[in-house]
Amino acid sequence: MSETFNPFSLEGKTILVTGASSGIGRSIAIVASKMGATVVITARNQERLEQTLSQMSEGSHKIISADVTATEDIDKISTETPALDGIVHCAGVGRRLPLKMVQEKDVEFAMATNFKAPVLLQRTLLKKKKVHPGASIVFIASRAPFAPTVGNGLYAASKGAIIAYAKVLGLELSNQLIRVNCICPAMVWTDLVQRDAEVNGVDYHELEKSYPLKRYGQPSDVANLTVYLLSDASCWMTGSCIDITGGASSL
Numbered sequence: 001m002s003e004t005f006n007p008f009s010l011e012g013k014t015i016l017v018t019g020a021s022s023g024i025g026r027s028i029a030i031v032a033s034k035m036g037a038t039v040v041i042t043a044r045n046q047e048r049l050e051q052t053l054s055q056m057s058e059g060s061h062k063i064i065s066a067d068v069t070a071t072e073d074i075d076k077i078s079t080e081t082p083a084l085d086g087i088v089h090c091a092g093v094g095r096r097l098p099l100k101m102v103q104e105k106d107v108e109f110a111m112a113t114n115f116k117a118p119v120l121l122q123r124t125l126l127k128k129k130k131v132h133p134g135a136s137i138v139f140i141a142s143r144a145p146f147a148p149t150v151g152n153g154l155y156a157a158s159k160g161a162i163i164a165y166a167k168v169l170g171l172e173l174s175n176q177l178i179r180v181n182c183i184c185p186a187m188v189w190t191d192l193v194q195r196d197a198e199v200n201g202v203d204y205h206e207l208e209k210s211y212p213l214k215r216y217g218q219p220s221d222v223a224n225l226t227v228y229l230l231s232d233a234s235c236w237m238t239g240s241c242i243d244i245t246g247g248a249s250s251l
Ligand SMILES: NC(=O)c1ccc[n+]([C@@H]2O[C@H](COP(=O)([O-])OP(=O)(O)OC[C@H]3O[C@@H](n4cnc5c(N)ncnc54)[C@H](OP(=O)(O)O)[C@@H]3O)[C@@H](O)[C@H]2O)c1
Pocket: 018, 019, 020, 021, 022, 023, 024, 025, 042, 043, 044, 045, 046, 048, 066, 067, 068, 069, 090, 091, 092, 093, 094, 113, 140, 141, 142, 143, 184, 185, 186, 187, 188, 189, 190, 191, 192, 193
């Protein structure tokens, strides 16, 4: 009998996922393990990382609890991780604020996690030779830079910055056939959105009906696209930004 055809398999690949204690990152870790990958999961909350691990397929997976905004923790991740075939930069924060209210600490908060942390972690992994030639790097960015909404300026700017950075990174790593792509989701049901709804009193259950596919995304919707970018099926893709929006980007 012939082997099952599966160009999306992650068998034999070791993948690092940041932000894996919750939402989209958790789902990526779970789905990647089910696709055959060995997954290194990181975030600050050890207990929630263990909950993620409990939902993953069996394998030699690893937990590294770390704060990606701390230099010593970036060193810890890049020292403790084995060499990688894939990296998913998913850790992120969002906090709406009218731009006339912005203080220096708010700029630092958004940029520290959404821009500076992935940039410095990626630099350190490369310097420590933890990225195999032919690897795939994925940034979970956002539609926010292209779809302005009130109060979302700092978040949108931090995601726009990482998209610009990723395109140059892809160019610089192309001689090693390392691919770099961004995923730009519209609204996805996670704790980040629930917190936003509570703090700002927004009824997202009502708003999601305006999406052409009549719903916001689920973390697994983004995870499945991430698997494609991590797999050899996407071996001719680099420097891309892929929207995943339930049709919202066409509105
Ligand atoms: N949900 C959406 O609608 C949406 C849309 C577009 C893009 N995104 C992006 O998707 C990514 C995941 O977001 P989510 O919606 O899944 O939110 P979430 O459920 O709040 O998850 C955020 C993750 O980031 C981690 N994290 C935050 N700060 C960290 C830090 N300093 N160090 C290490 N880990 C940190 C959190 O872990 P700990 O708290 O355990 O550290 C958690 O695992 C983010 O980059 C977000 O911007 C989300």
